Structure formats: structure tokens, C-alpha cells
Amino acid sequence: MTASAVPPYAPPIDGGASASSRRPRRRFSVLTQRDKLTIGLMVGIPAFVHIFLIWLPALGSVILSFTSWNGIGGLDKIRWIGLKNYENLATVYQPFWPAVQHNLLWLAVFLFIATPLGMLMAVLLDQNIRGTRIYQSVLYTPVVLSLAVVGFIWELMYSPGQGFINNFLATVTNDPRWITPGTAIDWTGTKGLNLFAVLVAASWRHVGYIMVLYLAGLKSVDNTLREAAAIDGANSRQTFFRVVFPVLAPINVVVLVVTIIESLRAFDIVYVTNKGLNGLELLSVLIVTNLLGEASLVGFGSAIAVVLLLISIGPILFYLYRTMRTQPT
């Protein structure tokens, strides 16, 4: 092993506490020209790839949202139309407001049902319970599945003629109307119902994800805190809400941001269900529909992307502020 060749302690040349604060500056002087080039490339290549493929198109969305372009012909065919796309979005384009509502509902279900359930599972599984590993594995299994596969698996539950739910009801009530076309409930095809059906499937996956994140946080809490609370006579609920939860502020931020971003990103599961139509409209889906539609409305699709960007930038900045604040420089 190479590491064993390194002495466990490298004596500083001029020692002393005052020198340590100046260390970074001094280290640069040790670097040769070639070293500087190496560092430049080590930072430059990843930065270029990331900025070129993520931030440049993100900026592109912002710029294109003020234009009218159908993607045919060169960039010189682009016409500037100001805020016209946004105006049309808010007034003429019918799926827009339903999509915003659906995204908000998605967020609400994740935030108030799925995420708290995941946190509850983590708290229960953290208390040295027998078989905790098995419970954790079961709850986490859906998380390793692709959302596209999750969509198909739940289709086996929801399908009106062949799905478990309707067939179960038909068997139990001995009433074949449950699976007869026309009278059977079409869980994923009925407006108003299908969004909740899909949300159940999405939550099935989300709960396990939150559980793992939160469990890791709980494990990192110093046990003496809990002991101290117990000695002071706090019951387990008080210990959690008054002692553990506040200490877990950093992980709470992660969980909150993950929940928000996952709700804004939701796409796959809706797209495999019915391509995001008829009650399953989401902002993410509308962007894709405008991109792949017969008349590719680049400018208009970009305007929807900017709306999504504006919604997501808030939580992202909040997250960065909270994490990087403690980051050593």
C-alpha cells in the first residue's frame, strides 16, 4: 500500500502556529509550472463539461424564452418577441395552470405525507429494533428501481381489466362489473383520479429514499444527547422533537430540498403511464411535449423551462446557503 510509505506526521519546516495560517499561500510556491498546469486541467476539464452541457443550455432556455423559433433553419431565423411567450403561457395555453396545480399537489403529497412517513420509519428503525436491517431493505427496495419500471409495476395494480385492485374487488364482491369495460374504474385513465394513483406509486419510492437519508442523520447524532435527555426525564417523543430534530437541522435541509426537487423533476412515471395527458400534466411534461410536438416550439417550451427554473432556484439557493456556509474554504 502506498499510503504506508508516507510518514504519519510530516514535520512542518518552520513549525509554529503562526505559519499554519499562511500555509496555503506557501504551498503554491512549491508548485512547478507543470503542477499548475495539472491543477488547471484537473479543474478545467470537469468544469468545462459541466458548464457546457448544463449551464449553457440552462442559460439558453432563458434566452430562447424571449424568442419565437420553431427549430427549423439556423439561429438567424430567431425572432425576438419579448414576453409574448410568457403572456401566452399564462392566458392562452390551457395545460399550463393545471400543470402548475399538479406540480403543487405533487409537492404537497410528498412534503406532508411521503416525506414525514419516511422520517417516521427512520426514527422507528433507528431504535435498535430486532430485524431492523430487513425492514430497511424492504422499504428501500423500490428506490433502486427505475421510475419507468415503477410505473409498469403499478400498472399491474391499476389496470382496469387485468389489474390487482379491480380483480380483487371483483373477486371479493363477486361482482364482475368491477372488471367489465365501461363499469370498471380506470385508475390511471380517469382525470382527477389518476394523479393520486400515480402519486401513490411515486410515494412508494420516495418514502424509502427519505428513510435512508434520515436514518444516516439519526445515526450521526451523539448518543449522549439522548441519554442526557432521558436522564432529565424526557420521554421518547420529547427527546426526538426537542433534542434530536433540532440537532438534525442539516439533514432536515437535505430532506426538504430532495423532496422539493424530486417533485419538480417528476416525469418518468407520468410519461410511461399516459405520456402526461388527461389529468397528468406536469411542467416537466409540457416542456417535452413542446419539444417533441409536430411544430417544435422551442421558444415557448423554453418559457415553461424558465418557469420551472425560477421555482427550483429558490430551494437550490437555500440548500447551497445552508451547506456551503459550514464548508471550509
Add this chain to the structure above:
Amino acid sequence: MTDDVATVGLAEEVLTGGRSVEVVSGKRRSKVGTHAFLIVICAIWLFPLAWTVYTALRPYRDTANLGYVSVGGTYNLDNFFNAATGMELWPHLFNTLVVVVPAVIVVLLLASMLAFAVSRYSFRFNVALLMLFTAGNLLPQQIVITPLFRMYLALPLPKVLNEYGLWYDSYFGIAMIHIAFQLGFCSFVLSNYFRQLPKELSEAAVMDGASVWRTYRSILLPLARPALAALATLEFTWIYNDFFWGILLLRTGSKFPITSALNNLSGQFFTDNNLLAAGSLLVALPTLIVYFALQKQFVAGLTLGSTKG
């Protein structure tokens, strides 16, 4: 000093000792309740998967005759074989792997280099760069897709990699966008990891005259092995599971990743759900195997990012 510790220890013993009986009996009662709750939840959680397995094992004919919620008839693996053929499992699995394997390797290589540089050498944009990367990773992918789609139609590629000579409809293009996105998460995790390693390690190497590259390659990269293993497991699953980039940045059906191959099984007028169940399980199998075989790495990868230390 030692006196204090002893007193505290003693006090603790007295306090907990006095209450232990009451606490234990109360705990035992609540544990039964907890187990009951957990078992119910886990049963609900397992049911959709168990149902998929059960349906996949039965021929369509039997479920049509006996009903879906029934026992009996034959159980066999025919659906799995038919699904594998029907969805062209092997070519599509190849499509996925030809993207996933290089993407995971390259993303870990680039992320470890960046993390090494920002954690060992301070320069002006250190934190700003990490913030940019993290923010980029958190952006919903749909924000970039419209301009990215146009860029992919314009960016040239050697004909060896794609018959149209474009990033669009090429494995290369798919791998690149995964690399760009995942760089954010991986550099963040790895830079935190590198920061925890003692600075003296690399300083000693520099004193001994090692170049920056040598310090990275021979000292820090080997030490990051646990973190790299964890990230590799996680990234494999994430990129394997992708559906979005595959359907948008590819056009030729035969190049589509395995996650979108399931669509080949649902007919326009009639869908055989038993076949679909088997197909879903086949698609899920590689990630399930990776998860159960490397569970520890998997969870470590996730938690490295969310908790520091």
C-alpha cells in the same frame, strides 16, 4: 479531571439503575406495537413487487380463465423468456451498459480530480465552483433539454461513434450528459471525503518531491477507494435507471436503453400484463442484484453526500 468523569458515570448509573425496570417494561410494550406497525408497512411495501413476481410466473391463459386473483393453473418461467425476446432484452441491455460503464468511470475520474484540486489547493473560485456544480446537479433536467436537444443536433462527432456524425442519437451523447449531471454530486461527495483525510499525507508527498499528479494518483486516489466504490454503485444504478435522456436524445429504436424497451411489450390495442410483469422484473433485476450484493456501498454512497463526517 478524572474525578469529574467518575462522578458523572456514577450519577448516571444511579439514575438509570433506579429507573431501569420501569423503562424496560414500557419499552417492551411499545416495541410490540412498533413491530406490528413495521410489519404492516413492509407488507404493503412488498406487495406490488410480490404481485409482479406472482403474475409473471403464470401464463396469460390461466389468469384469463381463473381470474387474476386466483391460485392454481401452471407456474413457469415462460413469460420471462417471451418477454426477453419480445423486448429484445440483450441488445437493449447492451445499449444501457455501453453508456453506463464508461459514464461511471469517467465521472468518477473527473470528479475525483476536481475534488482533489479544490480540497488540497485553495484558489479563488473554490467554493463558487463547488456551488455551481451542486446547483447544476440539482436542476430539473427538463430545464436544459430544449437547448440541449438543439446543441446535440449541431455538435459534430466522428463517424465511428455515430453514423450521422452528430451527438444526437449517439451513445456518446447520452454518456456525456450523464457525466455532466453526475459530476455535481460526485465532486461534492469526494471533496468532502478528501477534506477529512489528513493534509499531512499530501504535504509529505510534496516534500518528497512528488508532482501534483503523483500526489493525486498514488496517495489520495487509493485512499478514496471506499468512497469511489460507494459512488460507483450508486451511479451505476442511477444511470442504468435513466429513462429521460434515452427517450429524448436518441431516435433509433434499436439504440434505446433497457428502461424504455418495456414499451415494446405493451401493444397498441392489447397488453399482456403477465408478460409485462416478467419484463419489468427483468429490467429491474440488474439494479436489484447490485443493491442486494452491495447494499453497504449503496447506502454509504447516499449518506456520504447528505451527512458530512
